[in-house]
Amino acid sequence: MKDSKDIISIPKFSERILLSNSIAIKKRIEYLSKIDYKVYAHLKPKWIENNLIFTIIILVYNANKVYIEESINSALSQTYVNTEIIIIDNGTTGDLSNRLESIFLSNSCIKLIKIKESLYNPLLNDFLDPIPNFWNAGLFCSVGEYVYFLSYDDRLSDDYVYKMMNLFNSNNTCLSAAPLVVSINEEGFINEKISDNLAKINCRTKYTDGLLLAKSIINKGDLIGAPGGYLAQQSNNVLKYGGFDKFNDITQIIKIGIHGVSGYDPTAILYWRHHSQQANKIQKQMGLVYYKEFIEFFDQYDIYAMHEKCFGADFAEEFNKYIHQVAEDGAIYSLVDSCKYGFSSGYMAFKRILIECPPKTIIKVFYRAFLNYNDEKFGYVINKLRHVFHFLKTLHKPNIAKL
Numbered sequence: 001m002k003d004s005k006d007i008i009s010i011p012k013f014s015e016r017i018l019l020s021n022s023i024a025i026k027k028r029i030e031y032l033s034k035i036d037y038k039v040y041a042h043l044k045p046k047w048i049e050n051n052l053i054f055t056i057i058i059l060v061y062n063a064n065k066v067y068i069e070e071s072i073n074s075a076l077s078q079t080y081v082n083t084e085i086i087i088i089d090n091g092t093t094g095d096l097s098n099r100l101e102s103i104f105l106s107n108s109c110i111k112l113i114k115i116k117e118s119l120y121n122p123l124l125n126d127f128l129d130p131i132p133n134f135w136n137a138g139l140f141c142s143v144g145e146y147v148y149f150l151s152y153d154d155r156l157s158d159d160y161v162y163k164m165m166n167l168f169n170s171n172n173t174c175l176s177a178a179p180l181v182v183s184i185n186e187e188g189f190i191n192e193k194i195s196d197n198l199a200k201i202n203c204r205t206k207y208t209d210g211l212l213l214a215k216s217i218i219n220k221g222d223l224i225g226a227p228g229g230y231l232a233q234q235s236n237n238v239l240k241y242g243g244f245d246k247f248n249d250i251t252q253i254i255k256i257g258i259h260g261v262s263g264y265d266p267t268a269i270l271y272w273r274h275h276s277q278q279a280n281k282i283q284k285q286m287g288l289v290y291y292k293e294f295i296e297f298f299d300q301y302d303i304y305a306m307h308e309k310c311f312g313a314d315f316a317e318e319f320n321k322y323i324h325q326v327a328e329d330g331a332i333y334s335l336v337d338s339c340k341y342g343f344s345s346g347y348m349a350f351k352r353i354l355i356e357c358p359p360k361t362i363i364k365v366f367y368r369a370f371l372n373y374n375d376e377k378f379g380y381v382i383n384k385l386r387h388v389f390h391f392l393k394t395l396h397k398p399n400i401a402k403l
Contacts, residue, residue: 004105010041010141016239017140024242024301027127028136035133036116039141042108047082052169054083054161055144055235059134060100060152061090061118067153067273068096070188072103074155074271080162086111086138090130091118113137122283125293126246126300135244139235146177148232149244153278157269164232167263171207175260176231176252178202178224179268186275194274199266201225206265210258211311217253218322224253224262227272231257242301247294250326254319255303259310285341287348289334292356294327331357331365 013029020026047053056075060068075085087110089100104112119130126132135149146168150156160179167177181202183194204213204223216223228249233256238244241256298304298320307316331353339346353365 006043006108007105008041008043010039010111012037012039012137013140014143016236020239022239022242024127024245025136025239028133028140028243031127031133032137032140035119035130035137037137038114039137040104040112040114041141042110045084045108047109051082052146052165053144054080054165054232055086055138055142055147056083056156056161057086057088057135057138057142057147057149058152059088059090059131059138059149060092060096061120062092062096063152063277064275065096065099067275069099070155071150071152074158074160075150076103076107076109077158078156078161079159080165083109083161084111084142084144085109086113086142088113088115088134088138090115090120090134111141113141122246122279122286122288126297129246132244132246132248139238139243142235144235146232147235147238149229151227151229151273153273153275154227154229155271155273157271160268160270163265163268164263167206167265168234171261171263173261174207174263175234175237176210176257177263177265178226178231179264179270180266181226181230181270181272184271184273186273188271188273191274198225198272202264202266204264207261207263210253210260210262211315213253213262214258214319215315217250218318227270228252230270231262233257234260241306245297245301247297251301255301255306258307284334284337284349285345287334287338287345287350287352289331289349289352289356291327291331291353291361294330295324298323328357328361328364331361332369335365335369 012032017025017029056078058071058075072085072087075083085107087100087104089097089112092100100112104110113134115134119134121130124130138149139147146164148164157179163179164177168174181195181198183191183198185191201222202224208223213224215221217225231252233252237259238256241259245251245255304316304320307319335346335349335353338349353362357365
C-alpha cells in the first residue's frame, strides 16, 4: 500500500464483533485470525454526520476486470451518501491489484482488505471455506447499520441504497430489504425471459413478514425467489444468527430474513449477471454435490432449535423435511448438470453421491436422474453412467419398485 497520511491500518474485528456471543462468529474470528490480511481505511470518510450507514461488501479475485469495474462503479455511484464500500482483494495480481488500490485511494468511503495469498476451496466445510469467511471479514470491520454483499460480476441501480434505506427507515420492524432482480448476459444486456420469470416469483408487497417468505420458499410459492446475494440485512441481525455462510442462497431467508419484516422495492434493481465463469457453474464442472454438508450445516447452526423456539414445532418439522428434500433434489440436479460438462465432471458427481448419500437416497437419485432425463446432450456420459445404475438396480430391485 502506498504511503499516505490519510490512510490508516485498522483492526480486523470491530468492538461489536469481539463482544458477540455467537459460536459461529467466534469460529469465524478464529479462522480469520490465522489468515494473512490487512484492513486499510481512510482517516476521515466524507459521510453526513448522524445519518445511518449502509455497507456494501465486494469480494474480488483475478477474474473479469470489466465486470469488477462495473460492480465497484455501481457501488460508488450510489445516491445515498453514507454508503460504506468494503473491497476484499483476495490475492489479486498485476493490473487488477493496482487498479483496486487506485480506486481505494481515490474514494474515502472505501475500506480495502488486502489478502496476501488468493484462497479458494469450495471442498471445505462452511467454517473453513475461505469465501464465506472473507464475506464475514468485510462484515467484521464494517460500521454500517445495514449490510449487503455484492458479487463482483453483478451491479446495482444508482438509487439502490437510497431505496433500501427508505424501506428500513419507514418501518422499524424491517430487518431485511430487497430490490427487483434483472438478469443480464455477459455483455450486460437484459435477458428478458429470465427477468420476466424472476418477476413472477417475487410477487410481494412493500412489506412482508419474514416467516411468510420462508413458507413461500418451502411451498414453492411466488413471494420470493432470487440469487444468494439478494437481501440487504440489518447488520446486528446478521451477527446474531451467525453471519454469512456458504449456503446463503437459502439461509439469507431461512436463517436471517425469517426474523422481522422484509421490505421490497421493485423500482430499485440488482442486475444479476449470467456468464460461463459463475461460481455455481465452476462447482458443477468440479462435480460438487454438497448433500452431506448441506444436511449437517443446519445442525451446526442449530436451525431446528431456533425455528422451534421462534416459530413453533410444526414449522421446525416442516422445514426439516424440506431441507432433506432440497438436499436430495440438489444431488439429482448436480449430477445431471455436471454431466453436461463431460464425463469427468459427471463421474466426480457420481462418486460423491455414492460417498455422501444414504443407500435409499442413492437409489432415488439415480432412478430419477437416469430414467427421467433422456436429453441427447448428455449422450455418451449418461449412457456410461446408466450401466452402473442398472447394475445397482439389480441389487436393489425391491426398493426400486417402491420409488
